[in-house]
Amino acid sequence: EDKVVQSPLSLVVHEGDTVTLNCSYEVTNFRSLLWYKQEKKAPTFLFMLTSSGIEKKSGRLSSILDKKELFSILNITATQTGDSAVYLCAVEVRVGFGNEKLTFGTGTRLTIIP
């Protein structure tokens, strides 16, 4: 059974701190790994990673994938209160020809204290 594990489950830091969120996975037929941010309801897409060792960056957020060790990290520098959210990691696996499926972790709840 495909498994995606995120850690920590929750994290509370002060504004301005840097945080690192972890996602490890055990799946068959890995295709890609995705990060989402979920504030109130709709998860919003952040990054999609397919290649090992290549950092994706968007402003203060960055992410990298290690396909050998089967994990990814999401870094947020100079955190702001608007970064408070649940961060979801999902792994896309191929389940058949032209058929892919996302398996999600339970998420990391990040709280930024002003």
Added chain:
Amino acid sequence: ETGVTQTPRHLVMGMTNKKSLKCEQHLGHNAMYWYKQSAKKPLELMFVYNFKEQTENNSVPSRFSPECPNSSHLFLHLHTLQPEDSALYLCASSQDRGGAQYFGPGTRLLVL
């Protein structure tokens, strides 16, 4: 706004009611999905439609019935639900069956 809309945003229903959730995507995508999100659990994939054809039914009870009349619209028909079906129901779409999925705001469902 992500280009995926869902209605209603909140729904309270009794166990004998019949209701429908609606999802519409304005992104020109070909694949649409229904997910269930319960407290402290990962998102659970329920149904997948690719080019209006259902390609996956993840062992969902028959009291949930999806309908996809075209690539832009997706419905989830609900009947004789149980209290444990209370959850956030999220719709998503992607360009094709694979790649980044874009989510709607969800419908918060409470079954009494």
